[in-house]
Amino acid sequence: MITELRRRAYLGAMQVVSWLPRSELPFAAPSRPELFEPPAPEPEVAAAPVVETPAPSAAPSTVPTPAERPRIEVPRPATQARGEAKPVAADEPAPAEDTRPATAPPPRFALQLLRAGDCLLLVELPNGESFQSRDPAYLLLKDLLRAAGLPDSPRLIGEPVRWPLLVRGNMDQGPDAARDFLQGFVAARMDEGEPCACLWLVGLPAVRFAGEADSEAFNRELRIEGLGAAWALPGLEMLMEEPARKAELWQAMRRVRQRWMSRSE
The missing domain is CATH 3.40.470.10 (Uracil-DNA glycosylase-like domain)
Structure with a gap:
C-alpha cells in the first residue's frame, strides 16, 4: 500500500495527467463525481481546412515530485595506492640517478x-x-x-x-x-x-x-x-x-x- 502523495508522484513521473481507479483505493482522496459523467456530444461544425498544428504539450502536473537527492562525491583512492606511476610534469626535473658504486656483499x-x-x-x-x-x-x-x-x-x-x-x-x-x-x-x-x-x-x-x-x-x-x-x-x-x-x-x-x-x- 502506498500513500496518495507517493501515488501521484509516480503518476506524474509517468506523465499521467488524469486517471480513474478500478476499485476503491485505501488512503485515497474522495473521487470527483464529474469524472464519472459521460462527456457531452460535440456540436457539428462545418468542415474546415485541416491545418496541422503542433500538439499542445501536456499541462504540467500539479502533483509534487520528490526532491532530487544531493549528490555526494565519494573520495576515490589516489593512483599511488594502486601502484600506478605518478606522472612527471614536463618542467619537473627528473630524479637524480644514484651513481654510488654498489656495495659488494661480505664474503663468508x-x-x-x-x-x-x-x-x-x-x-x-x-x-x-x-x-x-x-x-x-x-x-x-x-x-x-x-x-x-x-x-x-x-x-x-x-x-x-x-x-x-x-x-x-x-x-x-x-x-x-x-x-x-x-x-x-x-x-x-x-x-x-x-x-x-x-x-x-x-x-x-x-x-x-x-x-x-x-x-x-x-x-x-x-x-x-x-x-x-x-x-x-x-x-x-x-x-x-x-x-x-x-x-x-x-x-x-x-x-x-x-x-x-x-x-x-
Missing part, C-alpha cells in the same frame, strides 16, 4: 692458522668448525704434511678466523676489508713467532683473500708482499671429492718442498 669463510715445522698453514675449515682428531679433512692434512716432510701434528695458532666478523653494524666487511684483515692477521703472527719458510694457502678463501689470487693459482707458488713466499693448494674437501687433483698436487709438492727441506738440513 672460516680459516685456521697452524704451524708445522718451518711452515705456516692457513687452512679452510670445511664445516666452519675447528678440526677434530678424527675428521677426514684433518687426516688428509696429516697425510700432506708427512708427504712434505713436515711434522704431521700441526700446532694451532689462535682461534679460527671467521668472516664476516660482525653480524650487525656499519663496519665495511666486503672483500677488500677481508683481504686487508687477513693479510694483517697472518703478518702479525709471523712477526710474533718463528721464521716462516713458506706459507701454505689451503682452500680458495685462503688463496683469494691472503694470496690475492683465484683457483687458477692452485699448485703454484706465489710471492705476497708482506708475507713472502706462499704455495696455493686446493681445499681439503675438494681433494676428497676430486681425487684426481692429488696427482698434480704431489708433482707440485716435489718442487716446492725444497723451500723448507733445505732449511732443515
